[in-house]
Amino acid sequence: MLRNDMKPATIAAQAAGAIDLASGGVVPPLQPSTTFVRDRDYQLVNQDNVYLRSHNDAVRLGEDILSRLEGAEDTQLFPSGMAAIAAVFRTVSNGGTVIIQSGIYWGTTKWIRDFCARREITLHEVEASDIAALKAICTNHKADLVFVETPSNPWLKTVDIAAAKAAAECAGAILVVDSTAATPLLTRPLELGADIVMHSATKVINGHSDVLGGVLSTRARTPVWEAICMDRNEAGAVMGPFEAWLLVRSMRTLPLRVEKMCANSMTIAEFLANHPEVEDVFYPGLPSHEGHTLAKQQMSSGYGFLMSFLVKGGREAALAVAGRLNLFHRATSLGGVESLVEHRHTIEPHTGIPESLLRISIGIEDVDDLISDLNQALQRED
Ligand code: PLP
Numbered sequence: 001m002l003r004n005d006m007k008p009a010t011i012a013a014q015a016a017g018a019i020d021l022a023s024g025g026v027v028p029p030l031q032p033s034t035t036f037v038r039d040r041d042y043q044l045v046n047q048d049n050v051y052l053r054s055h056n057d058a059v060r061l062g063e064d065i066l067s068r069l070e071g072a073e074d075t076q077l078f079p080s081g082m083a084a085i086a087a088v089f090r091t092v093s094n095g096g097t098v099i100i101q102s103g104i105y106w107g108t109t110k111w112i113r114d115f116c117a118r119r120e121i122t123l124h125e126v127e128a129s130d131i132a133a134l135k136a137i138c139t140n141h142k143a144d145l146v147f148v149e150t151p152s153n154p155w156l157k158t159v160d161i162a163a164a165k166a167a168a169e170c171a172g173a174i175l176v177v178d179s180t181a182a183t184p185l186l187t188r189p190l191e192l193g194a195d196i197v198m199h200s201a202t203k204v205i206n207g208h209s210d211v212l213g214g215v216l217s218t219r220a221r222t223p224v225w226e227a228i229c230m231d232r233n234e235a236g237a238v239m240g241p242f243e244a245w246l247l248v249r250s251m252r253t254l255p256l257r258v259e260k261m262c263a264n265s266m267t268i269a270e271f272l273a274n275h276p277e278v279e280d281v282f283y284p285g286l287p288s289h290e291g292h293t294l295a296k297q298q299m300s301s302g303y304g305f306l307m308s309f310l311v312k313g314g315r316e317a318a319l320a321v322a323g324r325l326n327l328f329h330r331a332t333s334l335g336g337v338e339s340l341v342e343h344r345h346t347i348e349p350h351t352g353i354p355e356s357l358l359r360i361s362i363g364i365e366d367v368d369d370l371i372s373d374l375n376q377a378l379q380r381e382d
Helices: 008-013 057-070 081-089 106-119 131-140 161-170 180-186 223-235 241-251 254-273 292-298 314-324 367-378
Strands: 074-078 097-101 122-126 145-149 174-178 196-200 214-218 278-282 306-311 340-342 357-361
Touching: 008 057, 008 254, 057 074, 057 180, 057 214, 057 241, 074 081, 074 223, 081 106, 081 145, 081 196, 081 214, 081 223, 097 106, 097 131, 106 122, 106 145, 122 131, 131 145, 131 161, 145 161, 161 174, 180 196, 180 254, 254 278, 254 306, 254 367, 306 314, 314 357, 314 367
Parallel strands: 097 122, 097 145, 145 174, 174 196
Antiparallel strands: 074 214, 196 214, 278 306, 306 357, 340 357
């Protein structure tokens, strides 16, 4: 295993130092067995492994890598990002109170609203990028947890994590940060005070659009964390060995991918900001973005791979641009090596997303090819 003081690129490239001692392979083995054998004296052959729901070597390795990248005390992998979010919210007792950021990933908002209604949990939704608004609600209400997403999807709003932690403390709540769009490399929410950081590993952590996964990493082994671990083990929302093995394989190139995606994204955001057919661009790297100053402090080496822009001419014009793109795949999701475009209003029509908004996830293709694709798609036909 690698020493703890290694830099992210080394941790990721060497999979935290995992080699297969049995074969000598420099790649960890893939072990699909659901159960593990005992000897004739009924002693476990491997003390660490009894049954796959609780003991999965590939999952443990993925968790170790992510803990090191996040500076976390412990990490749990889940079979999807939503399973990770659900695991956090299930620690809130019936009749409790939660405060969440408004205008975040619609799947999260929708599930939390339904869950809170079922469990008689009081739910406050607040624009947490407006830290005064978050503070006000946290001062006036006791709560179990505060949940923010920064940068947010699809608006790319940035939340001041250290200030959100101070606000959460006023409410007596823990702070949970969905850092999916910031990746484990650009922001370190636990160092800024977050209690738990969450990622959809389906996005850039896996990065190849072929594994669903979710991550929770904690600053300390608190009772809430122990409840999350116990629930995953006993209720069984676990990642399978093949997915975990693929995730570990993918994470070897995570820093390289993030670096290239950030560089591509910055160039593309500047191109779009100067394009006459584009009304507005939402990307924290642009000085014109309302969260730019904060993003500069909170995102160390880049502003991520996700952005949204408004096409002049409304719904028809935006859909026509999406339809003319040749390299960007018209598909939901984000964080893959291939660039994607999505008309979010089609997915969540009643949530205030403008019909002219296109969200793009920038991959690792050649940036000139991506720009010429966007450029031809933005040419009006009339
Ligand atoms: N959080 C964010 C910011 C997301 O964009 C998504 C999915 O798009 C999720 C959470 C949910 O993750 P998953 O699709 O892996 O369940």
